[in-house]
Amino acid sequence: MLTQYERKKMALEKIISLCSKSPKTSREIAALLSMNYDTVRSSYIYFLVKKNKLKRIKNQYLKV
16 A cells, blocks of 8 residues: 555656656646646646746646
8 A cells, every 4th residue: 555655756757757748738637647636736736846847838737
């Protein structure tokens, strides 16, 4: 069984890999991860943008 930290780390890695090939919207990312849109945006995407792992371009996110 995965801990909360391990689940978050795996989700962050998946988001970075999804955005490395082409820009994705937060709704697309949420659909690909089968997670709630608001949770993905507030808990994961904003965190990655703040840490300079993702960059926002016209409502889409791309790996820096």
